[in-house]
Amino acid sequence: MGAAMSKWMRGLVAAGAAVAVMGAAAAASAQGAWTAPEAEKAKKNPLPAGAKSVEQGKRVAATNCVTCHGPDGKGNGAAAMALTPKPADWTAKKIQDETDGELYWKISTGRGAMPPWRHLPESERWAVIHYLRSLKK
Numbered sequence: 001m002g003a004a005m006s007k008w009m010r011g012l013v014a015a016g017a018a019v020a021v022m023g024a025a026a027a028a029s030a031q032g033a034w035t036a037p038e039a040e041k042a043k044k045n046p047l048p049a050g051a052k053s054v055e056q057g058k059r060v061a062a063t064n065c066v067t068c069h070g071p072d073g074k075g076n077g078a079a080a081m082a083l084t085p086k087p088a089d090w091t092a093k094k095i096q097d098e099t100d101g102e103l104y105w106k107i108s109t110g111r112g113a114m115p116p117w118r119h120l121p122e123s124e125r126w127a128v129i130h131y132l133r134s135l136k137k
């Protein structure tokens with residue numbers, strides 16, 4: 001194999017590495033599984049369930065969440081059209097199957113277009129989860 005050939009080979013290897021890096025970046029922006037740490041998942045909702053906390057949560061959602069998640073929590077708010085990934089459908093099994101602790105952590109930390117809601121009082125974040133539960137199909 002001549003010197004020219006091995007130079008061509010090195011170029012090929014470099015190009016391959018660049019493609020691999022680009023592939024990894026694309027995978028990261030496609031946003032895969034979103035999972036809360038185990039300790040967060042285990043957290044229990046300190047607010048008692050019931051009509052009062054559902055009402056409170058509904059008000060929190062109306063103020064902060066419906067623009068994206070829609071008036072019925074189906075992920076079809078006015079701002080949803082422009083977003084990828086789409087705002088979650090709160091009535092979906094995937095969301096309802098998560099623990100209160102996991103939802104609380106995700107609502108508090110956010111991801112991508114989903115803003116972090118850490119600034120809301122803890123009681124409002126837990127109340128909105130009671131409201132979410134009331135939407136279960």
Ligand code: HEC
Pocket residue numbers: 031034060061064065066067068069079083084085086087088095098103106107111112113114115117128
């Ligand atoms: C600016 C738009 C926007 C607003 C406002 C918003 N969300 Fe979201 N939300 C999103 C998007 C987008 C996702 C999907 C994020 C992803 O999968 O990476 C999401 C996902 C979620 C999820 C699903 C988490 C999971 O398990 O996949 C929950 C629960 C949620 N939002 C709750 C709320 C609550 C509660 C509020 C109001 C306090 C709120 N969101 C306000 C855009 C928004």
